[in-house]
Amino acid sequence: MWPLTIYEVPITTVEMMERTITSYVKKWLGVPRCLSNIGLYGKGVLELPLTSLTEEYKCSKVRLQMTLKDSKDQTISKAAPPLQTGRKWTSSKAVQQATSALRHQDIVGTIQRGRGGFGLAASKPTFHKATTSERRKLVVEEVRRQEESARSAKAVSLVKQGQWTRWEGLERRKINWSELWQMEASNISFIIRAVYDVLPSPKNLHQWYGEDPTCPLCPAPATLRHIMTGCKTSLSQGRYTWRHNQVLKSLAAALETKRSATNSLPPKTSNPVKTTTFIREGQKRPKHPPTKPETGHLAMARDWKMLVDIGQQLIFPPEIGSTNLRPDMVLWSPSRKAVYIIELTVLWENSVEEAYERKKLCYTELAADATQRGWKAKVWPVEVGCRGFVASSTIRLLKEIGIHGQALRQTVRAVSQAAERGSQWIWIKRKDPGWAITS
Known part of the structure; x- marks a missing residue:
């Protein structure tokens, strides 16, 4: 990221680089080319340890923009050069939008999400009371949140690969690098393709190549859901x-x-007996790790x-x-x-x-x-x-x-x-x- 941060590289060039990287990542993971980039770089129901090059580029430029603007050296802060990132996206506009969103969040306050009661939401640091380094970190996090919101909005419009946006009552799953390295190639490929319904099921093959969509075990159309949970023959066979x-x-x-x-x-006793430990003169009290009570x-x-x-x-x-x-x-x-x-x-x-x-x-x-x-x-x-x-x-x-x-x-x-x-x-x-x- 260092060359992309200090040199004037337009965002269109970075997007072209990301397309090349994505093609090799898909080959490495064993997923088809039709898989959306949301499945690779998004933080939805299945989060992979991969980050978008475009997102990292935007965050690095925003971080550099605020570092120059908030510098303690008046010569640098007043004469900070504008960062050339192309006409499609500018770091100054991104900083302005993120700052406005954070100030609006300070006015609204902490809101409650989900089914939890009032007060269960974790309080976040306010932007107007944050230090210079904390503000820079909050702005970068807001840029990441906006990128993820854009990916989530796009996922809702996807009929097949966006079905996970309608799941309720399920915990998100995050795969880290150590877990990914230990997985077999066929296993991680199956997980990703199954989550986003891009496995070569007869229904998908019919849509892609015009093949017969009938289930090999029963006369019903063989979608992924039918194969996994709805085939009567599979049910009767156990x-x-x-x-x-x-x-x-x-x-x-x-x-x-x-x-x-x-x-x-x-x-378990209702009235536990308290014991007293005596220590010899001149000795220190031994440090015993506190025993956690059974919950x-x-x-x-x-x-x-x-x-x-x-x-x-x-x-x-x-x-x-x-x-x-x-x-x-x-x-x-x-x-x-x-x-x-x-x-x-x-x-x-x-x-x-x-x-x-x-x-x-x-x-x-x-x-x-x-x-x-x-x-x-x-x-x-x-x-x-x-x-x-x-x-x-x-x-x-x-x-x-x-x-x-x-x-x-x-x-x-x-x-x-x-x-x-x-x-x-x-x-x-x-x-x-x-x-x-x-x-």
Whole structure:
């Protein structure tokens, strides 16, 4: 970026350089040329560790413009030369627009976004109270935000590659460089092409080359959604059930680890005894790392039990309620009279909210029956997208159980990878009429 910062290079030349770079990046990632640059450089639902050359060029010019303008040397600040960036975009106009937006934000104040309550939004530093270096940083961040807003506005207009803008209730996924280097080439290629629906499905091949759009397993049109979640033949052969069980195993392993660790703790006492440590004269008090208390609802008891509907048919504990339903997981404590009814759904990402309400309604009567018997029943529908995007409901469950920090990130990564690998295997076997559930 240093030559592009100090020399007078027009933005049209930088855009031409970015087109050349993008063509090689797409070849390296194994994605088709029709993939929009939003999928490579945007910070949408799937963020790659790549940045746009044009965006970096604009940020560097804006940073240089403010550095010269706000210099403490009066000779430099008063006689700062104008930066030649072409007629299409100028750094001075970009600084003026970003400064106006930041001053308007100071007037509006911190606004609330999402479903959180008042006061949950993090307060940002105000522009009028910031120092010179802080103002320069805020302006550069505002330029980046405007570039991302332009990409998001363009993504909304894309019918196929912009479907992710209509996803609700899903957590964003960010892939860093270390994770990208460890991935197989076929894996990262499948993830990107599946998210933006540019895989060579029969429907896409029909649109691109006029081939037959019929599914090889059933007479329906084979879109990517049909192959991943809607094929009746795949459903009857147990392909979706196998992928569901793979994700369930990853989630159950994390809950079992937390359950075992909680049950192995000493019994919880209502009035803990405080001990006094005596120190010899002349010695310093040893520094002991503070022990963090157990958090989450599991920390309230030491007799948690769990059943998982894998391998054999789950029989709901009769002391809690009588039903023929088979939830994916049941976690209960006899001493606390508390039970969690957990139901996992691996689905197409556009229908997360619908699946949550449907599964919660399915177990409402069972929870009411358990409540009448004196149990504190809670129904927890959790969703994972077939392309590896974990729903917010899954994150809330893990946090309520008491899984936080690195353990939470590892669990989310394991669940996401299980869904990805299962979907990738279903995609590879999309033309194979035979299917072995044990594969």
